[in-house]
Amino acid sequence: MQKQNILFNLDDTLAYCNRYFNQVIGEFADQMTIWFDSITKEEIEQKQLEIDLESINEHGLTSERFPESFVGTYHYFCGLTGKEKNTSDIEFLRELGFKVFKIPVEPIPFMNETLQQLKEAGHQLYLHTGGDEANQRRKITQLELTTYFEHRIFISEHKDTTALSNILKTIDADPERTWMVGNSLKTDIVPALEMSINAIYIPAEQEWEYNMVEVKVKPQRAFLTLHSLQEVPDAIHKHIMEEDQFKNNFSSNSFNVYNQKEDGDNFFI
Ligand SMILES: [Mg+2]
Numbered sequence: 001m002q003k004q005n006i007l008f009n010l011d012d013t014l015a016y017c018n019r020y021f022n023q024v025i026g027e028f029a030d031q032m033t034i035w036f037d038s039i040t041k042e043e044i045e046q047k048q049l050e051i052d053l054e055s056i057n058e059h060g061l062t063s064e065r066f067p068e069s070f071v072g073t074y075h076y077f078c079g080l081t082g083k084e085k086n087t088s089d090i091e092f093l094r095e096l097g098f099k100v101f102k103i104p105v106e107p108i109p110f111m112n113e114t115l116q117q118l119k120e121a122g123h124q125l126y127l128h129t130g131g132d133e134a135n136q137r138r139k140i141t142q143l144e145l146t147t148y149f150e151h152r153i154f155i156s157e158h159k160d161t162t163a164l165s166n167i168l169k170t171i172d173a174d175p176e177r178t179w180m181v182g183n184s185l186k187t188d189i190v191p192a193l194e195m196s197i198n199a200i201y202i203p204a205e206q207e208w209e210y211n212m213v214e215v216k217v218k219p220q221r222a223f224l225t226l227h228s229l230q231e232v233p234d235a236i237h238k239h240i241m242e243e244d245q246f247k248n249n250f251s252s253n254s255f256n257v258y259n260q261k262e263d264g265d266n267f268f269i
Contacts, residue, residue, distance in 0.1 A: 001240055003122050005108040005173045007164075008115075008149075009182030010129035010136065012204035014229070015105045015143055019206055021066070024100045028070050028093065035089065036077050048073045053210055060157035061130045067097025105139050110230035115235045126152045128167060128180070130159030130187055161191040168195060176221065183230060184211035193217035199238070200232060201225045 011017035025048060029041040038045075052069035070093040078085050118125060129136050129148040136155045140146065146153075152171070156163040168178065176191055178197040182188025183204040190213060192199035200223045204211075222239050226232060 001119070001237070002244075003124065004176055004236060004240070005124050005126065005171060006118060007126040007128045007167070007178070007180045009180075009184065009188050010139065010145075011200060012125060012183040012207075013108070013181060013188070014049075014111050014127075014145070015107050015139060016205075017090060017105070018208050020100050020103045020105070021208070023103075026234050028096055031093075031096070032074070032077065036081055036083065038081065039077055044073060044077070047076055048100075049075070049209060051058060053223075057211065059067070061132065061156060061159065063098075063101055063132045063135045066100060067094045070094065070097045077108070092118075101135050101138070105142060108229050110228065111143070114229045114232055118236075119148055121233065121237070123236075124152070124171075125149055126154065126167070126171065128154045128156070128159070128164065128182075128188075132157060134168040135139055146164070159187040159191075161194045164191040164195055168197070173197070179222075179236060183207070183214055186211050186213045189223075190215060192219060193219050193223065196220040198222040198236075200235065202227065202229060202232075247250065 007016055022083035025045060028048065029044045032044045033039065048069050050066060051072040055065040055069060068181075071090055074090060074093055075085065077083070101189050114126060125148050127140070127145060129140075133155050138148075140153065154163075164180070168175075175195065175197045179200060180188055180197055181200040181202065182192075183202055185201065189199050189201050192221055193215065194217055199219065201220075201224070203225070224235055224239075226235055
C-alpha cells in the first residue's frame, strides 16, 4: 500500500476544545448579566464573539485575545449603559478568560487507537494546529502526541492556505498522497482543497462560528465527510485501493484500445 502523509488538526479533531471555551463564555455571560441587568445573556455572548473574531483577523490565534474579548465586551456595555468601569471587574474578567487555558484537555474518542492504527500502517503523521506555541504545546504534552507525531508538529498563529502551503513545501509532500483531517471548514478544509490535497472533514460536536464558511473550492482529489475519528483509517485505505483499481483498469483499457486500433489498421492493409 502506498504510504500517505496525513496531517491532523488538534483542537476539536483530536481533542475537545470548543466545549471549554463555551463553558467559560457561559460563566462570563452569567457574571455580566449580574452587572448589566438590562442586557440578555445572548446579547453578551454575541458581542463577545464579534469582538473575538475581529481580534483574530487582526492579531491571529493568540491566547491573549480571548480574555481581552471579555474585557472589550465589558467596556462596550459600560459605554452603552453608562455603568462606571471598575478595575477589579476588569481583572476578574481577564482571569476568568485565562482559566480556559488551564483546563486539562480530553481526547476525542478513539484518538489513540486511530493514530496508532495509521502509524502501524506505515503512514507519516503530521500535526497542524492553530494557536500560540505555549498553549498548543501544553495540550500536545498532556495528550502525549509526540508518540505519533514526533517532531512533525506545526503550530500556526495564522492557520490558512499560506501556512499549509509552507508545510507542504517543508515536508516535500506529493499532493496525491497527502491528506488534511480536521473539523474546521475555514482553516483545515478550504486550505487543503486550495492546495489540491485530499481532505477529510469531521464536524465537531459544538462548532465555533469562526470555523464555518461556505466551501466554494472545487475538490481536485478526495473530499470526504466522516462523523467519527475512528472511520479515518478505513476511509483512507479504501480510497487508496479504489485509486489503485482505477489506475489498473485505466492502463489495461488503454492497452486494449491500442490493440484494437492496431488490429483495425491491419485489417485495412
Ligand atoms: Mg480544529
